[in-house]
Amino acid sequence: MTMTTTQLEQQILDHLREQYAAPPESTPETTFEALEYDSLVVVELSLSLGKMYAVELEDAEIKEAGSAAGLAALLLAKGVTGVTG
Amino acid sequence: METTVTGLGAYLPARRVTNEELSALLDTSPEWIESRTGIRTRHWADPGTATGDLALEAGGRAIKSAGLSPGDIDLMILATTTPDHRCPATAPDVAARLGLGPVAAYDVSAVCSGFLYALATAHAHITAGHAAHVLVVGAETYSTILDPGDRTTRVIFGDGAGALILSARDPDDEPGPGTLLATDLGSDGSRPGLIRIPGGGSREPAGTDRYFRMEGRAVFKQAVLRMGESARRTLARTGWDTADVDRLVGHQANVRILTALADHLGIPAERAVVDVDRVGNTSAASIPLALAHAAEHGRLTPGDRVLLTAFGGGLTWASAALTWPDVTPG
Numbered sequence: 001m002t003m004t005t006t007q008l009e010q011q012i013l014d015h016l017r018e019q020y021a022a023p024p025e026s027t028p029e030t031t032f033e034a035l036e037y038d039s040l041v042v043v044e045l046s047l048s049l050g051k052m053y054a055v056e057l058e059d060a061e062i063k064e065a066g067s068a069a070g071l072a073a074l075l076l077a078k079g080v081t082g083v084t085g
Numbered sequence: 086m087e088t089t090v091t092g093l094g095a096y097l098p099a100r101r102v103t104n105e106e107l108s109a110l111l112d113t114s115p116e117w118i119e120s121r122t123g124i125r126t127r128h129w130a131d132p133g134t135a136t137g138d139l140a141l142e143a144g145g146r147a148i149k150s151a152g153l154s155p156g157d158i159d160l161m162i163l164a165t166t167t168p169d170h171r172c173p174a175t176a177p178d179v180a181a182r183l184g185l186g187p188v189a190a191y192d193v194s195a196v197c198s199g200f201l202y203a204l205a206t207a208h209a210h211i212t213a214g215h216a217a218h219v220l221v222v223g224a225e226t227y228s229t230i231l232d233p234g235d236r237t238t239r240v241i242f243g244d245g246a247g248a249l250i251l252s253a254r255d256p257d258d259e260p261g262p263g264t265l266l267a268t269d270l271g272s273d274g275s276r277p278g279l280i281r282i283p284g285g286g287s288r289e290p291a292g293t294d295r296y297f298r299m300e301g302r303a304v305f306k307q308a309v310l311r312m313g314e315s316a317r318r319t320l321a322r323t324g325w326d327t328a329d330v331d332r333l334v335g336h337q338a339n340v341r342i343l344t345a346l347a348d349h350l351g352i353p354a355e356r357a358v359v360d361v362d363r364v365g366n367t368s369a370a371s372i373p374l375a376l377a378h379a380a381e382h383g384r385l386t387p388g389d390r391v392l393l394t395a396f397g398g399g400l401t402w403a404s405a406a407l408t409w410p411d412v413t414p415g
Binding site for chain 2: 019038039040042043044046047048051059
């Protein structure tokens, strides 16, 4: 079943909370800068999200996405419909 | 013939360098170093101590650990990026100082994949019937090739040496733990710029940049992907599932790479051996140092299914699977 944008944003936000120390009060719009993510987080996300959603992600695309909401939009644009791995 | 691990030795030079000490000399902080790499300390050899000196110590300990004498060793293979000289190789000198006699002795050059490249090579010699006991050493003095002003490498790399003894076993003999079950090696030479020492070789004989250079972020991603693929090939050869792996011992480059690798393979993070916090990235020495430390601290028990994997300059990658032997580090 295809996820809605809101569901995907929440799923990615949960991933950032569980694996990347995003605090409980973060929202899908909270920026990577506000989360104080260093440049390695971009690489780590390309790997973990790439595996979760079976999709190729470039570091530059992730950096530009800039937030959980941006990542959701990026994944939807790549045809992602939900978690596969 | 089967190949079994029968001995293990490790050696670190005495001088321990903290993040605080490096932060006083470079534009960085202990918090930045630790959050970015997981490294807290590394060991650097004193001036006048070369890679061969560290290899000598580790090799001697491994021979003792195996309950062998130097004369029992038929072959020595040394993996290093920091040989004592460009010529000759470091292995013959160390073999002579260990009292091995006129055995074959050579260096293997595969940067951080070097130890597993050497291990796979030793395994091939044993299964071909060339040797009954092989000394495999990973030894480095990266402190001699680090640019004092380059914080991207200066805080990461450390010195040290580790060694294993591989011994031939007749498959008809009583089975026991310690068998090397499978290996995988690979390379991609299309991206030499990611990890290199630019000058001083035949490409740039008068080149003045003799320091070790690395593109950290590009290497991070390649490392996880290539170690992941290589590890999966090795697991397919053993018939193990990732759930069967008791210990994942990755090349100790950066704790975040190890975490990403465990996640990528679907292996619980607590099964990954972490030693990089203590010794930094010791390149070819990293895996045997991690094995020795894990064995000494009860993180490896005989019979454990162990997956080793490494990635390094070249680019190169390698992995191996074994059951952990009943062995005490020398």
